[in-house]
Amino acid sequence: KQEVTQIPAALSVPEGENLVLNCSFTDSAIYNLQWFRQDPGKGLTSLLLIQSSQREQTSGRLNASLDKSSGRSTLYIAASQPGDSATYLCAVILGGSQGNLIFGKGTKLSVKP
């Protein structure tokens, strides 16, 4: 059974710091991996999606990497800002394009001014 783990569960950093969020999964046969952001009381917003054949994706200050063989992904946030404060979740799709997403429990990030 696929399990997705995110460490740490919570992280607090000062503004301007570069940081890394971690995601690990137990079954390397994934179709893709997606990182989401969730603000309090809101739905999930897709940040980055990495196809299983890709190694990384970038969007602005965000960079996500994928190492299928080791079952790991990282989300790198450069020059963090208070507006980055949110919960970040990763999810993997199994079983090809027909599959379901399995979510981690997220990392709650707080960026202090």
Next chain:
Amino acid sequence: DAGVIQSPRHEVTEMGQEVTLRCKPISGHDYLFWYRQTMMRGLELLIYFNNNVPIDDSGMPEDRFSAKMPNASFSTLKIQPSEPRDSAVYFCASRRQVDTGELFFGEGSRLTVL
């Protein structure tokens, strides 16, 4: 496109009452998912549909929960009778079968059962 639309955004009801949550997926999306989110258990998949057909309902907690998708633009999740432990945020999400499979979420329905 307006995105995934859910209603109601908030629902407060008493134990034993029937609750119906509604979802309109993004037009052209083949898959529709219902998730439940709680502090203790995180995001849990309840059921998902492909082309209006239920594919996996193994996450539905018990017979009190049912979901339907009568057409490509509408789905309901019903709880009857509701219990306090059903209190959670229920999310609907949709995606296309082809391309990258990127998943798009609605804003959620926050259910409180007293």
